[in-house]
Amino acid sequence: MTTATTNGTTTTPPTKTPKKTNLLDHNSIKHLIDETVTEIVTSRGYKEDVRxxxxxxxxxxxxxxxxxxxxxxxxxxxxxxxxxxxxxxxxxxxxxxxxxxxxxxxKNAFLFTYPPAGSAYNSTGLMVSSKLPRFSDMYTLTIASADPKSISAKPTVEFTKSVTKWFTEDGVLVEGLFWKDVEALISDYKDSKKSK
Structure with missing residues (x-):
């Protein structure tokens, strides 16, 4: 199991029954990955905005x-x-x-969040979106500002990786590896500066 440390806080994938999916079902794979991304983002202090x-x-x-x-x-x-x-x-x-x-x-967003607690004026919430084209194993995860016109909006960050890196042959998600990749993207977003 992988433990990630960011800004003094340690987040670890929850220990519970393994998440398993049918690797032949494109929608099932995307749903499981998106659901796990939601868990990771909310564990980092972002509260889901359901408005x-x-x-x-x-x-x-x-x-x-x-x-x-x-x-x-x-x-x-x-x-x-x-x-x-x-x-x-x-x-x-x-x-x-x-x-x-x-x-x-x-658009392709599956999660909107409020700004993290304690950052009312210097941050915006997140808009998290993803793409997994049909007949492709390349998953794209994008993190953007929920309010792109805000003065405190940060540049959009994304990664594209093959889902085969995160699943075993039996369709079990290797959460440690996946958490590490998603948390690195969240850190990239937090550390990015708005271009002038």
Whole structure:
């Protein structure tokens, strides 16, 4: 097991049952790696910011309510034609808003955080995103500022590595190696300076 020391704090991968995945399932591999990255980032003092997820859930709930109203309205067709047209228009509008949020704000991000405790004015939260193209073993992890327009935003850092370096032949994640790589990237982000 690998122990990483950064700025006087030591973080160690939690000792628990090994994380295992199906190496033939691309989505399963990415999900397990992303989940582990979330654990690592939150163990470094970054608290997860779920506001964006809550907004998406709220808009999704509105879409479901609109669909239910359209389905169970107490008049039969064609008497409810105008009501159905209104429901369809609202359904399309809220779906478009949801897709716009995903496309412009979230992109490939799976984790947003608040700034670490005690750094209210000199830091921003993180936006952590990843890519694992289909039929490829090259995983790209990117750490960027959650607020890129902020004066305290730092440059984006990323690495691209083969997932074969982190998994055994049985599909077990070698957490010590993976933690070391992710923590090195977090340290690179913290140590980076904004270009003037």
């Amino acid at each position: 964006m997820s809550n907004v998406r859930l709220f808009i999704g709930a509105i879409i479901i309510v609109i669909a239910l109203f359209a389905q169970f309205y107490n008049k039969k067709f064609p008497d409810n034609k105008n009501f159905l047209i209104g429901c369809i228009a609202l359904y399309v509008l809220f779906n478009a808003i949801l897709q716009l949020i995903i496309y412009t704000k979230e």
